[in-house]
Amino acid sequence: MGEFELIRRCFTRGSAAPVRRARLSIGDDCALLDVGGTLAVSTDMLVEGRHFFADVDPQALGHKCLAVNLSDLAAMGAEPLAFTLALALPPERAADDAWLDAFACGLFTLADAHGCELIGGDTTAGPLVVTITILGRVVAEQALRRDGARVGDDVYVSGSLGDAALALRAMRGEIAVDATALTALRARLEQPTPRVALGRALAALAPDRVHSAIDLSDGLAGDLGHILQASGVGAEIELADLPICAALAAQSPAMQAACALGGGDDYELCFTAAPEAADRIDALARDAGVPVTRIGRIVAGSGVHWMVQGQVAEVAVHGYDHFA
Ligand code: ADP
Ligand code: MG
DSSP, X not given: OOHHHHIIIIIOOGGGOSOOOOSBOTTSSSEEEEESEEEEEEEEEEEBTTTBOTTOOHHHHXXXXXXXXXXXXXXXXXXXXXXXXXXXXXXXXXTOHHHHHHHHHHHHHHHHHTTOEEEEEEEEESSOEEEEEEEEEOOGGGOOOTTOOOTTXXXXXXXXXXXXXXXXXXXXXXXXXXXXXXXXXXXXXXXXXXXXXXXXXXXXXXXXTXXXXXXXXXXXXXXXXXXXXXXXXXXXXXXXXXXXXXXXXXSXXXXXXXXXXXXXXXXXXXXXXXXXXXXXXXXXXXXXXXXXXXXXXXXXXXXXXXXXXXXXXXXXXXXXXXXX
């Protein structure tokens, strides 16, 4: 049983649930709760040895734990409001003031930049695990859900793909990357930039022009697959149009595909929009200070068709799944 099958089988109750309060429940980047306005709610957990190395810079870790949650709000087009922090700490970390101060500094610097307030949490001894639940606000009809992609939509991604996956391989010594490039790649892995301003600007064009979005945490192949499945459509993605950095472009085609399509931790947005919106999207991306690239289009059918110069290509890549 893979990660998503496990969630579906054990925790997705659908119409069997005795109480159904949420406008949108399990299965998207955030749940949507009507509370006068609409709350966007998301939880992400980072576990030592799985999501980060034991010797990670604590300031970067504090940043990343919140960044991955802000990224889910961005993917919904929501405005960050507040978060809770649940922390399991090994005794040696709990006794290390410098480590804790640096962690808190990374966390609060990003929180303050987004006007997002820490409102509670829990602290216990245990293996190092950081769990954040984040709350945001969105106009319900403008929430960028996974199930809104339409045939004929353009498919876009923000930023560049595969940087974090390339950094991980370089840090493990699996590939050679020069020192300057590695510094930039490591920053992308350890201190990702959640695309909150871009997500909110896209939501302002929804639901008429912008139809769906997801953030890329498990690789484009898997995450775009979630949009396609939820929306009941397929996509044609032109491999040559994928935005990748020079260091990744210098790798073999197999490594490029593994990192750009199957690599996790990009925390870029993938979204779909009506072709008429192209100029508006270019303009709002400029305003948000992040490049966006059109990489293909939504078609009838199912699944991703990877294209090379308009012809379907064979590419074996899968998104990251913790249990597959
Ligand atoms: P994301 O990558 O956007 O954070 P995930 O892939 O982790 O989302 O989760 C997919 C969906 O399943 C989300 O709606 C999430 O809230 C839900 N989910 C994940 N784990 C659980 C769980 N243990 N109980 C209930 N819902 C869960
Ligand atoms: Mg997400």
